[in-house]
Amino acid sequence: xxxxxxxxxxxxxxxxxxxxxxxxxxxxxxxxxxxxxxxxxxxxxxxxxxxxxxxxxxxxxxxxxxxxxxxxxxxxxxxxxxxxxxxxxxxxxxxxxxxxxxxxxxxxxxxxxxxxxxxxxxxxxxxxxxxxxxxxxxxxxxxxxxxxxxxxxxxxxxxxxxxxxxxxxxxxxxxxxxxxxxxxxxxxxxxxxxxxxxxxxxxxxxxxxxxxxxxxxxxxxxxxxxxxxxxxxxxxxxxxxxxxxxxxxxxxxxxxxxxxxxxxxxxxxxxxxx
Amino acid sequence: xxxxxxxxxxxxxxxxxxxxxxxxxxxxxxxxxxxxxxxxxxxxxxxxxxxxxxxxxxxxxxxxxxxxxxxxxxxxxxxxxxxxxxxxxxxxxxxxxxxxxxxxxxxxxxxxxxxxxxxxxxxxxxxxxxxxxxxxxxxxxxxxxxxxxxxxxxxxxxxxxxxxxxxxxxxxxxxxxxxxxxxxxxxxxxxxxxxxxxxxxxxxxxxxxxxxxxxxxxxxxxxxxxxxxxxxxxxxxxxxxxxxxxxxxxxxxxxxxxxxxxxxxxxxxxxxxxxxxxxxxxxxxxxxxxxxxxxxxxxxxxxxxxxxxxx
Amino acid sequence: xxxxxxxxxxxxxxxxxxxxxxxxxxxxxxxxxxxxxxxxxxxxxxxxxxxxxxxxxxxxxxxxxxxxxxxxxxxxxxxxxxxxxxxxxxxxxxxxxxxxxxxxxxxxxxxxxxxxxxxxxxxxxxxxxxxxxxxxxxxxxxxxxxxxxxxxxxxxxxxxxxxxxxxxxxxxxxxxxxxxxxxxxxxxxxxxxxxxxxxxxxxxxxxxxxxxxxxxxxxxxxxxxxxxxxxxxxxxxxxxxxxxxxxxxxxxxxxxxxxxxxxxxxxxxxxxxxxxxxxxxxxxxxxxxxxxxxxxxxxxxxxxxxxxxxxxxxxxxxxxxxxxxxxx
Numbered sequence: 001x002x003x004x005x006x007x008x009x010x011x012x013x014x015x016x017x018x019x020x021x022x023x024x025x026x027x028x029x030x031x032x033x034x035x036x037x038x039x040x041x042x043x044x045x046x047x048x049x050x051x052x053x054x055x056x057x058x059x060x061x062x063x064x065x066x067x068x069x070x071x072x073x074x075x076x077x078x079x080x081x082x083x084x085x086x087x088x089x090x091x092x093x094x095x096x097x098x099x100x101x102x103x104x105x106x107x108x109x110x111x112x113x114x115x116x117x118x119x120x121x122x123x124x125x126x127x128x129x130x131x132x133x134x135x136x137x138x139x140x141x142x143x144x145x146x147x148x149x150x151x152x153x154x155x156x157x158x159x160x161x162x163x164x165x166x167x168x169x170x171x172x173x174x175x176x177x178x179x180x181x182x183x184x185x186x187x188x189x190x191x192x193x194x195x196x197x198x199x200x201x202x203x204x205x206x207x208x209x210x211x212x213x214x215x216x217x218x219x220x221x222x223x224x225x226x227x228x229x230x231x232x233x234x235x236x237x238x239x240x241x242x243x244x245x246x247x248x249x250x251x252x253x254x255x256x257x258x259x260x261x262x263x264x265x266x267x268x269x270x271x272x273x274x
Numbered sequence: 275x276x277x278x279x280x281x282x283x284x285x286x287x288x289x290x291x292x293x294x295x296x297x298x299x300x301x302x303x304x305x306x307x308x309x310x311x312x313x314x315x316x317x318x319x320x321x322x323x324x325x326x327x328x329x330x331x332x333x334x335x336x337x338x339x340x341x342x343x344x345x346x347x348x349x350x351x352x353x354x355x356x357x358x359x360x361x362x363x364x365x366x367x368x369x370x371x372x373x374x375x376x377x378x379x380x381x382x383x384x385x386x387x388x389x390x391x392x393x394x395x396x397x398x399x400x401x402x403x404x405x406x407x408x409x410x411x412x413x414x415x416x417x418x419x420x421x422x423x424x425x426x427x428x429x430x431x432x433x434x435x436x437x438x439x440x441x442x443x444x445x446x447x448x449x450x451x452x453x454x455x456x457x458x459x460x461x462x463x464x465x466x467x468x469x470x471x472x473x474x475x476x477x478x479x480x481x482x483x484x485x486x487x488x489x490x491x492x493x494x495x496x497x498x499x500x501x502x503x504x505x506x507x508x509x510x511x512x513x514x515x516x517x518x519x520x521x522x523x524x525x526x527x528x529x530x531x532x533x534x535x536x537x538x539x540x541x542x543x544x545x546x547x548x549x550x551x552x553x554x555x556x557x558x559x560x561x562x563x564x565x566x567x568x569x570x571x572x573x574x575x576x577x578x579x580x581x582x583x584x585x
Numbered sequence: 586x587x588x589x590x591x592x593x594x595x596x597x598x599x600x601x602x603x604x605x606x607x608x609x610x611x612x613x614x615x616x617x618x619x620x621x622x623x624x625x626x627x628x629x630x631x632x633x634x635x636x637x638x639x640x641x642x643x644x645x646x647x648x649x650x651x652x653x654x655x656x657x658x659x660x661x662x663x664x665x666x667x668x669x670x671x672x673x674x675x676x677x678x679x680x681x682x683x684x685x686x687x688x689x690x691x692x693x694x695x696x697x698x699x700x701x702x703x704x705x706x707x708x709x710x711x712x713x714x715x716x717x718x719x720x721x722x723x724x725x726x727x728x729x730x731x732x733x734x735x736x737x738x739x740x741x742x743x744x745x746x747x748x749x750x751x752x753x754x755x756x757x758x759x760x761x762x763x764x765x766x767x768x769x770x771x772x773x774x775x776x777x778x779x780x781x782x783x784x785x786x787x788x789x790x791x792x793x794x795x796x797x798x799x800x801x802x803x804x805x806x807x808x809x810x811x812x813x814x815x816x817x818x819x820x821x822x823x824x825x826x827x828x829x830x831x832x833x834x835x836x837x838x839x840x841x842x843x844x845x846x847x848x849x850x851x852x853x854x855x856x857x858x859x860x861x862x863x864x865x866x867x868x869x870x871x872x873x874x875x876x877x878x879x880x881x882x883x884x885x886x887x888x889x890x891x892x893x894x895x896x897x898x899x900x901x902x903x904x905x906x907x908x909x910x911x912x913x
Contacts, residue, residue, distance in 0.1 A: 108603070115604045115894070117886050119849035120867060124883060127871045128615035204735050208853055211737050212868045227738060231857065239745055246738035253733040340814045368817030380812035384830045394818050394826055436816070 007266070014262040021255055028071025036065045036221060044233075047240050054240040057233055062226070066245040069223035070252055072216070076137055077202040083141035084202070085148060085195040089187065092152025096160065096179055106153065110146045118143045119212075122205060126214040136215045140202050148194035155190055159183050189267040196260035200253040207249060223249050280354065282444050282475040283314040283337070288349035290329070290336050290499075303346070304545045306332050307499040308552070310349070311571050311578070312477075314444065319466060319476040321486035321507070323525070324496025325541060330479045332499075334373060334446045337477075339363030353444070368393060372442035376449045378429045381421040388417025391435050399439050406435045410465075426454070430462055434469075444475045451482050463489040484529055487511060492577075495522045498542050498552040503584070505577035518579035521553050551581070559583055593902045594895070601891040608887045609664070609880075613657050616876050646670055664884070670877030674869060679881040682866065687885065690862030693778060694851050697785035702840045705790035709797025709836070710828065714820050716802050725798070728791035736850045740784040740857035747780060754780050781858040785850050789843060796839050800832040838900045844893030848886050 039059035047054040053062035091110075095103050113121070122139035129135035159165060159182065168178050209215045210224025218225055223245055230241035290307040307329040314320050322330055335341045337351065339360055351358035353366060381390055391406075392398045407414055410431040416424065424432060430450070437445050447466060451459040459482070467489050470476045480486050487493050487510035494504045503519035510516075514523040524537040539556040542548055548555050554564040563582060571580045646663065663670070669679035708728075712721045747754045754776065804810055804827060813823055848864075855864030863882050870878035 108600075111600070111894075112604055112607050114845060115887050115890050116608055116883065117845045117848040117852070117890060119852045120883055120886050123852075123867065123871050124612055124615050124879065127874075127879065128619045130620045200733060204733075207735050208737060211735075211853070212856060213872055214868070224737075227741060231741060231744075234741065234745055234749055237749065239749075242738070242741045242745060246735070246741065249738065250730075250734050254730065257729070257733060335815075338815050340811070364817065367815060373812065373815040375808065375812045375815075377808075379808040382809045382813070382827045382830065385827070393816055394813075394822050 010262050010265050014259060014266070017255060017259045017262070021252075021259065024067065024252065025071050025074050028067040028069075028074070031064050031068050031071075036060050036068060044238060047244065053244040054238075056226075056229065056241050057238070062241060062245060065221045065226060066223065066248050068221040069226055069245065070248065072220065072222050073203050073206050073210075073224075073249075074252070076133070076140070076206045077199055080137045080140035080206070081144060081195055081198040081202040083137070084144040084198060085191060087141070088145035088148035088194065089152055089191050091145065091149040093156055093179060093183065093187065095153045095156045096183060097175060103153075106149070110149060113143060113146050118205065119208065122209050123212065123214055126209060131214055131217075133216060136206060136209060139209065140205050144198050144202055144205075148191075148198060151194060152187055152190060155187060156183060159186060193260065193264045193267055196256070196263055199260070200256045203249075203253060203256070280316070281313045281352070282316050282354060283312070283477070284350075284352040284355075285310060285312040285337075286350040286352075287311065288333075288336060288347070288351065290332055290341065290348075291346050292342075293344045293346065302545065305499065305547060306544045307336065308547070309568070310500050312494055312501060312504070314475040314477055316443065316475050317470055317473050318491040319470045319478055319489060320504075321478040321480060321490035321493045322496055322501075323480060323483045323486050323493055325481055329499035329544075330481075330496055331448055334448050334477070334479060337363075337446060338367050338371060338373060340367070368395070368442075369440050370442055371444045371446065372437035372440050374434055374437045374445060374447040374450060376452070378421045378424065378433070380433070381429075383421055385420075386417065387419050387421065387424070387432060390421070391417070391432060391439055393436070393439065395440075402439055403435065406438055410435065427458060427461070430454075430458065431465070434462075434465055438469070442474065444477070445469060446477045446479070448479045449481070450478070451480060451485060459485055483510070483525055484531070495519065495525065497521050498547060499544065500552060501571070501578075501580065502553060503577065503579045503581075509577065518574050518577055518584035519553075519581050520557050520559055520584070553581075590899055590902055593899055597895040597898055601888075601895060604891060605884065605887055609661060609884060610657065612880055612883045613660065616880060617653065617656075619874075619876075643671075669881040672870070672878045673875040674873050674878070675875075679877045682878065683863065683881050683885055686861060686863050686866050689860065690851055690855070690864060692774075693781055693785065693855070693860060693862055694847050696778060696782040697789070697851070697854075698840065698847055700782060701786035701788075701790035702793060702836075704786065705793030705840075706797050706833075706836055708790070709794040710801055710824060710832075712794065712798040713801025713805065713828075714824060716798075716805075721798075725795070728794050731787060731791045734788070736784060736788045736853040737857050739787060740781070740854055743780050743784055744857060777858075777860070781851075781854040781860050784857070785847070785854045788850050789846055792843065792846075793836060793840055797832055797836050800835055801828055804828055804831045834900060834903065838897045841893045841897035841900065845890045848889060 037060065039055075042051075042055050042059040044057055044059075045051055045055045051061050051063060053066055055061055056065070091106055095106065116124075121143050122136075125139035125142065126132075126135035129138060165178055165182050168182060173181075206215065206222070207224040207227070210222045211228045212224075213228065215224060216222045218229075226245045227242060230238065230245070233241055288307055288310040289305065292304045292306060294302045294304055310329075310333065312320070312322070312333075322333065324330055332341070336345075336347055337358070339358070341347065353362065353371070356362060358366075381387075388403065391403050392400065403417070404414060406412075407416070412428060412431055412435075416428065416432070421429065433450075445466070450462050450466070454462065463478075463485060466476050466478060470491075478486060478490055483493075487507040490507045492504060493507050493510055494501045496502070503517065503522045505517060505522065508516075510522075510526065514526045517523050517526060521537075524535075526532055527535040528537060537556060542552060542555070548565070550566050550568045551557070551560070551564040554560040557564065561582075569580050569582050571578050574584055646660075646668075651659065667680060669683070671677065672679050672682055675682050708724055712724050715721045801824070805823065810823055810827055813827055818826065851862065852864035852867060854860065855862045856868055859865065863885070866878060867882040867886075869875070870882065
């Protein structure tokens with residue numbers, strides 16, 4: 001009974017957090033462009049009731065710009081981490097085939113991607129693809145799969161040594177049959193949890209790369225761009241342009257992290273004791 | 275019996291329970307030691323014998339005051355007549371009361387033997403250590419070795435040295451013999467006999483019943499976290515009729531040389547203890563009284579027994 | 586022991602060479618795939634100052650008229666000779682720029698690395714000693730929150746608080762503007778280094794702190810810690826005699842293995858604080874299509890990360906045999 005209650009609590013929390021997240025996301029998407037149009041008469045205002053986050057140097061409302069920017073970041077983060085997680089599971093389960101050279105190759109590949117600082121690699125990919133959305137997504141997707149791939153690889157190696165899998169093999173089941181019936185059910189929870197835990201990292205990297213000027217074009221509202229613009233006005237005392245949007249970003253990242261943690265508790269209660 | 279006046283260690287009604295959180299919410303108390311009584315006099319070895327899970331090792335930790343935070347201790351502990359408070363325990367640990375651990379797993383794998391035997395107290399007892407090594411026939415050079423470089427016999431003597439380097443009056447030896455050959459075990463126990471003969475008290479925690487009564491003066495039989503009987507070791511040599519508690523008799527019968535007759539049933543698990551006499555569910559002589567009212571420890575023929583019918 | 590370490594060293598070196606080669610191929614392909622032609626860009630940025638002869642030199646370096654594989658091999662040969670090409674934005678050999686800026690970056694990264702190591706290790710020890718008490722819980726929360734904060738935003742906050750509001754620190758450049766580089770004192774350099782280093786170390790200590798906490802908790806639950814307690818050792822004595830001894834090397838190993846995050850973080854910190862290191866150079870190179878500089882920094886950063894990993898592996902090789910023999 002008690003166990004159920006606790007589980008229910010976690011479920012309720014998770015649903016609540018997911019709803020908050022979806023609301024923010026939907027708000028960002030639904031904000032029309034004219035709300036964040038520049039209005040020079042209204043520029044450089046401190047936060048007030050009319051503009052909770054104040055306005056920037058061009059008179060754009062920062063609250064709505066931040067929401068808009070977050071929704072862009074979230075979209076990019078979701079697409080990129082989904083691609084990345086798929087790469088991770090493909091790479092991870094290719095170990096299941098049991099070929100030793102393939103496994104060494106995969107390890108080498110992971111070392112390769114881990115060997116270049118992620119920021120540099122994303123920057124390079126973004127540069128190669130002429131900056132913009134495509135470069136950003138491909139860059140983030142191609143750098144974030146490593147740790148999840150390692151986890152899945154470890155899981156596959158462990159599963160492979162399980163007696164029931166050895167028996168299946170002896171019974172003449174094909175590798176593919178074993179993969180689908182015995183391995184995937186164990187791997188899918190890892191996959192989803194890994195996906196969600198990867199997501200905050202993806203958002204942070206997106207923001208960082210946009211901040212450096214390699215992501216979206218400057219007229220977009222991406223959160224990195226807002227913060228990079230704010231840097232120019234810091235010395236003039238426009239603190240709100242940096243503090244509030246950044247704080248919102250941190251909150252979103254913490255929110256998603258929390259959702260991931262809860263989901264892990266639900267899906268995989270034993271590894272989430274800590 | 276004039277020894278009785280100055281008991282080194284006296285334990286009365288000791289109970290230890292652990293608070294445990296079940297699935298994060300439900301708090302649960304696990305009673306692992308209940309109403310335990312034990313007295314140790316200088317110059318004697320008291321063996322505590324019982325199967326695994328009877329709470330033997332917890333007892334050593336309780337005496338030393340190093341139980342984990344979630345443990346709750348009730349009852350009275352006296353060391354040389356003084357109540358063992360946490361402050362006193364802190365003072366006595368490693369000075370007057372010393373523990374001899376089971377195996378080299380209790381030595382820091384990355385610390386050299388010399389430093390390890392010396393302990394943390396200052397000034398370093400280097401001379402004492404050298405004398406001890408000489409006495410145990412340990413080469414002095416091993417002070418520069420790491421634990422994993424020691425042979426089994428050496429490790430045993432090093433572990434005993436860690437206790438003797440202090441001038442401890444009470445030595446608690448926790449399962450010193452498992453995993454040893456008979457020769458090694460005899461050697462180890464002989465060491466404890468010598469220590470006791472020098473006037474120290476030794477508590478020998480073991481599940482090797484027959485080894486225990488060869489070397490000990492008295493044997494306390496443990497069952498489900500309590501002492502069911504304390505008897506002179508000689509009674510165990512005499513046979514089941516000299517023993518007082520049905521469990522002790524059953525243990526005697528379970529020894530290989532006495533026919534290897536197992537006792538039916540299982541030792542109750544902490545958290546699921548019988549209401550009164552802990553042995554009642556497995557006892558062939560149990561009556562209604564045993565199931566409703568816990569028997570107290572009483573003196574019978576120079577020993578103590580926790581049973582209404584033991585004689 | 587020595588033989589083992591040499592073996593680790595050799596296998597790691599071979600791996601490092603293979604990784605560097607792969608990185609050079611990948612980055613070369615990426616740069617070539619870019620819609621921006623390095624030669625055009627370079628000539629464009631030089632404006633009219635370029636003579637036909639110079640133009641021919643540049644074209645030869647990039648092998649414009651050759652097939653891609655030969656272009657790559659040609660470029661690789663030049664790189665191996667130490668010729669990384671000429672930077673378009675700085676109009677100087679890339680090797681010079683990297684050499685000079687790498688020293689700045691190294692000062693930043695080393696100070697942040699040491700600082701984060703010390704803070705992280707100390708906090709990890711405290712958390713481990715006070716496991717599950719209020720202090721531990723609070724510190725753990727802080728670590729989790731810090732790992733969710735973007736480096737550049739923390740840098741912005743520091744800039745705002747310490748430079749703009751309090752005026753304690755300058756807001757950028759590793760030396761005061763308008764002072765000749767020969768006249769910059771060491772103190773001035775350090776003064777400019779503090780904020781970026783602090784930002785960078787705050788971003789990376791939570792990892793080492795959480796790791797150290799877990800390791801210390803493991804150690805404190807081991808039999809030998811239990812025995813030390815039985816001999817009268819208190820919390821801090823336990824930490825001093827057994828804790829540090831058993832968790833120091835794993836922590837150091839982890840810290841060496843974190844060079845990639847360190848470098849990535851320094852790119853952001855340097856950009857926020859306009860610190861003239863490799864990080865600000867690489868983003869400038871990317872934004873201005875300075876291909877030689879971009880390639881040079883990529884290769885160097887890979888080398889840097891690989892060296893960190895190699896040290897971590899060698900350290901691990903030192904700890905490993907003892908632990909393994911104990912478990913035998």
